[in-house]
Amino acid sequence: xxxxxxxxxxxxxxxxxxxxxxxxxxxxxxxxxxxxxxxxxxxxxxxxxxxxxxxxxxxxxxxxxxxxxxxxxxxxxxxxxxxxxxxxxxxxxxxxxxxxxxxxxxxxxxxxxxxxxxxxxxxxxxxxxxxxxxxxxxxxxxxxxxxxxxxxxxxxxxxxxxxxxxxxxxxxxxxxxxxxxxxxxxxxxxxxxxxxxxxxxxxxxxxxxxxxxxxxxxxxxxxxxxxxxxxxxxxxxxxxxxxxxxxxxxxxxxxxxxxxxxxxxxxxxxxx
Numbered sequence: 224x225x226x227x228x229x230x231x232x233x234x235x236x237x238x239x240x241x242x243x244x245x246x247x248x249x250x251x252x253x254x255x256x257x258x259x260x261x262x263x264x265x266x267x268x269x270x271x272x273x274x275x276x277x278x279x280x281x282x283x284x285x286x287x288x289x290x291x292x293x294x295x296x297x298x299x300x301x302x303x304x305x306x307x308x309x310x311x312x313x314x315x316x317x318x319x320x321x322x323x324x325x326x327x328x329x330x331x332x333x334x335x336x337x338x339x340x341x342x343x344x345x346x347x348x349x350x351x352x353x354x355x356x357x358x359x360x361x362x363x364x365x366x367x368x369x370x371x372x373x374x375x376x377x378x379x380x381x382x383x384x385x386x387x388x389x390x391x392x393x394x395x396x397x398x399x400x401x402x403x404x405x406x407x408x409x410x411x412x413x414x415x416x417x418x419x420x421x422x423x424x425x426x427x428x429x430x431x432x433x434x435x436x437x438x439x440x441x442x443x444x445x446x447x448x449x450x451x452x453x454x455x456x457x458x459x460x461x462x463x464x465x466x467x468x469x470x471x472x473x474x475x476x477x478x479x480x481x482x483x484x485x486x487x488x489x490x491x492x493x494x495x
Contacts, residue, residue: 228301229253229254229301229302230253230254230255230256230293230297230298230299230300230301230302231245231248231253231254231255231256231300231301231302231303231304231455232255232256232258232289232290232293232300232302232303232304232337232341233245233248233255233256233257233258233304233306234258234259234278234280234304234305234306234307234334234337235258235259235280235306235307235308235356236257236258236259236265236268236275236306237257237259237260237261237262237264237265238259238261238264238406239404239406239444240306240356240401240404240406240444240447240448241257241259241304241306241307242257242264242265242267242268242444243444243445243447243448244304244306244447244448244451244452245257245265245268245273245304246267246268246271246273246448247445247448247449247451247452248302248304248451248452248455249268249271249272249273250271251452251456253302254273254274254297255268255272255273255274256273256274256275256276256289256293256297256300257273257274257275257276258275258276258277258278258289258307259275259277259278259307260277260278260279262275262276262277274296276289276292276293278307280307280328280329280333280334280337281325281328281329281333283336286333286336286337286340287340289337290337290340290341294344299341299344299345299348300341300344300345300351301345301348301350301351301352302351302352302353302354302455303337303338303341303351303352303353303354304354304356304451305334305337305338305353305354305355305356306356307329307333307334308329308330308334308356308374309326309329309330310360310368310371310415311323311325311326311370311371311374311415312367312368312370312371312413312415312416312419312432313367313370313415313416313418313419313420313425313429314367314369314419314420314423314424314425314428314429315369315370316423316424316425317419317420317423317425318369318370318419319419322370322419323370326370326371326373326374327370327373327374327377330371330374330375330377330378331374331377331378331381334355334378335381338353338385341353342389342394345389345392345393345394346392346394348393349392349393350393350394351389351392351393351394351395352394352395352396352397352454352455352460353385353389353394353395353396353397354397354398354399354451354454354455355378355381355382355396355397355398355399356399356401356447357375357378357379357382357398357399357400358375358400358401359400359401359402359465359469359470359473359474360372360375361375361376361378361379361398361400362376362379362400362474362477363473363474363477363485365432365489366428366432366489366493367416367420367425367428367429367432378398379398382396382398383398383462386462395460396462397454397455397460397461397462397463397464398462398463398464399447399450399451399454399463399464399466400463400464400465400466400470400474401447401466401467401470402441402442402465402466402467402468402469402470402471402473403439403440403441403442403467403468403469403470404441404442404443404444404446404447404467404468405440405441405442405443405444406441406444413432413433413436413437416429416432416433417429417430417433428493431493432493435492435493439468439469440468441467441468442466442467442468446466446467447466447467450464450466476488
């Protein structure tokens, strides 16, 4: 049973894993705030008994406003689900540095700011759970995904250091590492990839990588939501949860294979 006094903030709650997580936590008895740019796509969260707030995770004032609103309305954020993110794909040579910086603003720095703002209240209450949605892409790599993988590798290190710092104050930091999930993520990632590298020296690799993504079917995002509910309700949650299609096999392969063998497998699938 959830402690109904606990308040949850889920970023990126307008679709996919974020939306399903918000709805699952509402059903579990938590007070849930879903935050995203597309407020009109969170009507079902409101209908289920939650709250929706507009948030662009790259806007510092918007982040501060959301945290302040929850502090005034509900006493503060007890559980933070850092889900907002996207995939910037394209060859390193082709992706403008402005876009690369935006990848980090969304996947790391916006997440870091909202985390900084909720930590004081969690420390004061002696309780908190921060769930960072990383990816198996934080442990492995694929061609055309340098900036995405860099942001998720950075998030893994950020989360590990934060967990060590926060644990003495009763705050758990949990990493979720999804594999392939049925969301809009792959469509956005492949669209970015062809925008940046279509018509360049890397077009062949971009098209083959796009075809690979399009040929794969991921797990239902509700599977990720169930794992997140399990993690936040656990008395002693694990530091990491790998979930979804291909997650465990790919993480195992990357752990046991030397670089050349891993890259040989990629070339067999994509070429290059």
